[in-house]
Amino acid sequence: MWPDSPSPPASVTAAGDAPPLRVVMADDHLILQGGIIAMLGQEPDLVCAGLAQNGDDALALVRRVRPDVLVVDLSMPGLPVLDLLKILQKTMPALRIVVLTMHATPFAMSEVFRAGAHAFMAKDDPFSVLVSFIRRVARGESGLHSKALGEVICAPKITVREREVLDGLARGLSGKEIGEHLGISRKTMEMYRTRLMKKFNVDKATELVRVAFESGVTRVAPAQHASPPVITSRRTGRASS
Template sequence: MIRVLLAEDEEMIRTALAALLEREPDIEVVATAADGTQAVALARAHRPDVAVVDLQMPGLDGLQVVGELGRVLPSCPVAILTGHGRPLLLRQALTSGARGFLAKGAPAATLAEVIRRLHEGRRYVDPLLAADALTAPPSPLTPREAEVLAAAGPDRPVRDIARMLFLSPGTVRNYLSAATHKLGATSRSDAYRVAQDNGWI
């Protein structure tokens, strides 16, 4: 029996996924969590064979949960479940140590198969997400420009960004101006949209 931890902040989705997995003869959902902090605590308590974790959750997000589980329960492979399959997120998930990456729109039977693969020591990446990641154009932004643009969002005040990133307001403006120019955008909010659409932030 493969013992599974399921972490998903939306109760309806969490309950539905748990019910679907419980129908599998070789899978048992031993714990469900509504946020990332609870997921790590329950993993410590129940020591599941596989964890399935939503990418975006309160407290610790999915990538942070992967990192924590890698430290406290390295024998437990993690599959990231996401509704946002952008190339950058896929790369970040795999870099963080996730063994699986699955879109929420995948057929229900796929999740059970992913859990079995991970339990056998294999990996799984959603084929469509992988294709998108392989064909995505490279980002024209430097890592620092991408970081500042991501922190800026469409309309966060420059002073708030500066405080967040420990930069001067002038330096923040320079990075945002450079990013906007490189992306051929008409405004900072347009630059943010272009970078998000292409999976660069």
Template sequence: MRLLVADDQALVRGAIVTLLGLEPDLDVVAEAGRGDEVLEVLRRHEIDVALLDVEMPGLDGIEVCRAMTAAGVPTRALIVTTFGRPGFVRRALEAGAGGFVVKDTPASELADAVRRVHAGERVVDGALAAESLIEGPNPLTPREQDVLRAALTGAPVSVVAAAVHLSEGTVRNHLSSAMAKTGTATRAEAANHARDRGWL
């Protein structure tokens, strides 16, 4: 089974490559340190399963999954991340990922997850799956998500409006709606709340 490991932390990436290399049926044939490198690597190599981190420069792992699905890439994707947030699980599966596990998964379980995803099964960390079901779907609209992402920096409304190409009044409306949905009192709290749940 031919694998790609994409993670922006070289030490973590190297550890995953080494651990998977101990399995007789698994062969890591490519690595990437940025999300926007993955599709090009997949074009150059025949890969069965791509192991993707969520937070990478260029393109996050969930967006990479979405791009792979849109491009009709036959490679299956397994998200392997430090960020075990319920919202990430739902977004990753909706984007086409075959599985979602956290980085502290034991090596034998990670190898098993790779095999199961390759076989077409859905593999999700049990605790995260339960948390995701309890929490329910992301209540934010795509536009509210865009506005909150831009608001994470603490920038004033005028800067957020310019970043998302909306009027200041429209941005205020989206922020107000997002604050109501997240039960928060400020836009900074709403943005942090949404980020911590993996909704952004």
């Protein structure tokens, strides 16, 4: 994300009639975070109120500094960002939120707005788009950039069963374990995995899990090897642990 052309500040702030908008930036990619903060510093009507690199720190920081706008990466570690948005929507309804993502998908878009975001954009959009969205959401508007919208429309849709398989892969389960938990054969599970890799245009299961997590399709982080949930087998009708 780099500036393509100067983005003039709103006339009301240029006239000095309102204080600068206080923005908190939450992203675990330090280079991108630093670049955005440096460019925000060039906008006279915007000021950085703090930085965070994971969901837990972002929540604590926002509660402490009470910014006007939160700019947050969808796939940070720690507290899941969708949970962060839901908490902030309930406890700080006046806060305006712009979500950045590397992979715009229908699922990610719907979940982000349902959780309380006000704008959704791709990380490789021009910097002027982010500046515009910060100002727009602060005015009570919402936004979805045309580039992100195009990616959302073209992104693959997945079934409930495919999402179950994806969650199992993200938890680090083997094909046999996923099949047993879902009550399907290993061959059928591998068919779902192959179909998912084609839909997401990746060659490896590890890449599939990473892209799916970053796009919000699965909320199970690749490094998070939690115990699998109890799933009722369709073959036996019994719950498997």
